[in-house]
Amino acid sequence: xxxxxxxxxxxxxxxxxxxxxxxxxxxxxxxxxxxxxxxxxxxxxxxxxxxxxxxxxxxxxxxxxxxxxxxxxxxxxxxxxxxxxxxxxxxxxxxxxxxxxxxxxxxxxxxxxxxxxxxxxxxxxxxxxxxxxxxxxxxxxxxxxxxxxxxxxxxxxxxxxxxxxxxxxxxxxxxxxxxxxxxxxxxxxxxxxxxxxx
DNA sequence: ACATTAAGTGGTG
DNA sequence: CACCACTTAATGT
Numbered sequence: 001x002x003x004x005x006x007x008x009x010x011x012x013x014x015x016x017x018x019x020x021x022x023x024x025x026x027x028x029x030x031x032x033x034x035x036x037x038x039x040x041x042x043x044x045x046x047x048x049x050x051x052x053x054x055x056x057x058x059x060x061x062x063x064x065x066x067x068x069x070x071x072x073x074x075x076x077x078x079x080x081x082x083x084x085x086x087x088x089x090x091x092x093x094x095x096x097x098x099x100x101x102x103x104x105x106x107x108x109x110x111x112x113x114x115x116x117x118x119x120x121x122x123x124x125x126x127x128x129x130x131x132x133x134x135x136x137x138x139x140x141x142x143x144x145x146x147x148x149x150x151x152x153x154x155x156x157x158x159x160x161x162x163x164x165x166x167x168x169x170x171x172x173x174x175x176x177x178x179x180x181x182x183x184x185x186x187x188x189x190x191x192x193x194x195x196x197x198x
Numbered sequence: 199a200c201a202t203t204a205a206g207t208g209g210t211g
Numbered sequence: 212c213a214c215c216a217c218t219t220a221a222t223g224t
Contacts, residue, residue: 133212161204172213177206194205194220205220211213 001062002036002113003106005089012095017087024065024080024088031069031076034096037061040086044078045167055167057117058083058160068114070096128170133179136169138188141198154189158196 005013015038018024024035027046042065044056056078059065065080070093091099100107120143127139145156158165162180166173180196183189190197 162206163204173204174206174214175212178212181206200224202223203221205218207218208216210215 002064002109005036005038007099007103007106008034008036008089008091008096011091011099013089013091015087016090018082018085020082020084020086022082022086024082025076026079027077028075031066031074032093034067034070034091034093035065035080036089036091037063037065038087038089040088041083042086043081043083043164045081046078053167054170055164057121058168064110064113067110133169133171133175134182136171137165137176137179137183140165140169141189145198154197156198158198 013034018040024042025031037059039061041061042059044059044066045053046056048054065088066076066078069076100110123143124140127136127143130136130139141156141158144158145151148156150156160168162173162176166176169176171179180189180191184191188198
């Protein structure tokens with residue numbers, strides 16, 4: 001949990017519930033609130049000029065949603081879409097900023113969180129900049145698993161659908177499917193009941 | 199049982 | 212690889 005819920009509540013925070021596939025905010029909207037996921041999964045996405053969805057990042061409980069936009073004067077560059085039923089703590093921007101002034105600990109946590117996610121962005125950018133689909137997928141798998149404590153082979157199950165995986169790597173779902181099968185033959189991943197283990 | 203979504207296959211450019 | 216067409220498997224109501 002990035003910031004204690006009671007602290008957020010004490011600064012104007014309120015709980016909101018969303019159904020799966022709801023928009024928390026959309027591209028071009030002006031950021032006015034801090035959002036912290038209490039439960040559920042959220043994706044940040046946008047549609048490219050070809051009409052293809054590209055996922056910028058995946059967020060889960062405890063994380064905040066595009067909080068960095070509260071520190072700069074820009075509109076949202078992505079949509080925030082729920083991927084499941086969600087409950088989210090929402091705090092008005094002004095009160096959130098006041099809270100950071102009054103609680104250095106929270107300010108440090110936010111700074112650390114932003115740094116961490118920015119670092120992850122660097123890693124993903126390098127993965128996606130790879131020329132071959134195989135390297136992109138390998139890199140993305142390693143990236144995902146890096147967040148899990150169990151480092152033993154095939155201990156990590158990819159929870160994403162092939163389609164979502166494609167939207168993250170910028171590849172076609174057919175390419176993801178075929179490459180994944182190729183990686184299975186190479187022993188890089190294991191596939192059981194259509195589930196991918198790495 | 200029927201509709202919908204995801205996985206998988208073949209073939210073309 | 213992307214893109215298109217289509218089949219098969221899995222899920223949902």
